[in-house]
């Protein structure tokens with residue numbers, strides 16, 4: 560296994576601070592100490608070449624976990640090995656096998672052309688000239704940005720810049736890549752292009768990728784596996800395709816009506832997701848679907864219907880609500 564995490568926990572201690580001068584003075588003498596359990600005994604492992612979606616609502620503990628795995632932060636307890644190294648020991652060998660791309664932060668020099676940042680990375684990662692040239696050539700081909708290497712970064716569009724960010728992160732051929740919201744702010748076409756390139760790169764190089772994203776398309780297209788963290792615990796670790804099986808007690812029923820109906824006419828059958836007088840989507844209990852459908856066909860002017868699973872997005876939302884506080 561390339562990444563092995565065992566009972567990893569992180570607690571933050573901090574002091575409560577009430578607003579106002581009076582409390583500032585009393586704080587000098589008696590400070591209330593608070594503890595936040597950001598990550599609680601998480602255990603998982605990730606194999607070489609996997610692309611894993613690492614998801615959870617705000618404050619779930621994703622960044623804290625990734626900071627520990629990238630060696631920026633010490634855990635309170637537990638163990639982790641990344642490519643055979645304990646990340647917070649910060650060995651140079653591990654740094655060379657590792658990379659992070661953050662959609663919200665740039666690692667490129669803003670006032671210089673991207674090639675200068677690549678040259679700096681060549682020096683930092685001690686890449687040999689021939690290997691460096693080959694990497695630049697392969698990556699600029701893959702991302703179709705050959706002619707942008709010499710353009711000042713601040714003049715690039717966001718989509719172009721993200722491609723070059725990715726190149727800067729991959730130039731030393733890391734074994735592990737953390738992608739934190741890589742497509743944020745990009746238009747739909749640029750998102751798609753970036754995803755395609757990431758997929759292609761992973762297929763060729765077998766780089767292990769941990770991806771966080773709020774865009775479902777990123778997750779659905781790139782990840783076969785999902786780890787969902789909520790309130791510091793793992794709420795789900797498994798195949799993306801199986802997410803809905805957990806919730807298969809629910810089905811979605813889409814209905815079309817030949818005459819208009821009222822919303823009230825549907826309330827007894829399930830939860831109304833979408834409604835206008837001539838069509839509706841309702842969520843119904845799986846074990847009641849036949850009986851309810853039969854009853855509805857008798858009393859409502861149904862012209863067409865179909866039954867489907869709840870969307871994967873909804874499944875993930877339900878997963879967010881699991882977790883153990």
Ligand SMILES: Nc1ncnc2c1ncn2[C@@H]1O[C@H](COP(=O)(O)OP(=O)(O)OP(=O)(O)O)[C@@H](O)[C@H]1O
Nearest residue numbers: 571573595597615616617618619620621622623624
């Ligand atoms: N230095 C700190 N001191 C105190 N609490 C902290 C500290 N860093 C993080 N936390 C808390 O730990 C919890 C987990 O934070 P974390 O940043 O890991 O969440 P996240 O899943 O990355 O959220 P987001 O999606 O919003 O980035 C949050 O409740 C956060 O407020």
